[in-house]
Amino acid sequence: xxxxxxxxxxxxxxxxxxxxxxxxHDERPAFGDLDDRLVDKxxxxxxxxxxxxxxxPGTFSRCxxxxxxxxxxxxxxxxxxxxxxxxxxxxxxPFHQEGRVCLVxxxxxxxxxxxxxxDVAICLSSIRHVRDRARTFRELxxxxxxxxxxxxxxxxxxxxxxHAHADQLPPLLRAAFxxxxxxxxxxxxxISAIAVDAGFVxxxxxxxxxxxxxxxxxx
Numbered sequence: 001x002x003x004x005x006x007x008x009x010x011x012x013x014x015x016x017x018x019x020x021x022x023x024x025h026d027e028r029p030a031f032g033d034l035d036d037r038l039v040d041k042x043x044x045x046x047x048x049x050x051x052x053x054x055x056x057p058g059t060f061s062r063c064x065x066x067x068x069x070x071x072x073x074x075x076x077x078x079x080x081x082x083x084x085x086x087x088x089x090x091x092x093x094p095f096h097q098e099g100r101v102c103l104v105x106x107x108x109x110x111x112x113x114x115x116x117x118x119d120v121a122i123c124l125s126s127i128r129h130v131r132d133r134a135r136t137f138r139e140l141x142x143x144x145x146x147x148x149x150x151x152x153x154x155x156x157x158x159x160x161x162x163h164a165h166a167d168q169l170p171p172l173l174r175a176a177f178x179x180x181x182x183x184x185x186x187x188x189x190x191i192s193a194i195a196v197d198a199g200f201v202x203x204x205x206x207x208x209x210x211x212x213x214x215x216x217x218x219x
Contacts, residue, residue, distance in 0.1 A: 030168035054126020108136035137198035157212030
């Protein structure tokens, strides 16, 4: 059940301190291979300027940059902890290269980007956490020229998709995930309505086949 007051009080803030460490080490890995599948979904050519808004510990940014060496990634997060993640990343080559990755500490409501400077953008489990979603979508509308992909927890996810994520969490987080995190998330229709008011057009809405998230595509 979507509870707007619950949502506003508990979720609309950055991950800081212990919550950032818990998300990075205990919660974010439960998404499994979702990052790779989302890179495929975006159908990148490798020449785009990609905005990863609410990049968290940089998991998706690393994946996209390693898959497409010529891609320019702008990774944005308001958290003091996440806005200094290790750009060296895993793998045989350094993750950060000049002109390829830019890590910025900023809020979605005030993006330090010029108009129409982004080709493709993604908000992966992050639009739920911005304080002012309407203002954030207006900022995204200002800077994004192409596709915007919203990937957010789906309160209508099946039991199988819910367990695909929850079973990878530590016991206490596993018990809380369904009733307190997933089922209280804003539904896709609510997020889409805000985006449309900001000037976007919904072009697709699909449930992820494995993880309990929906993929809302906007242009």
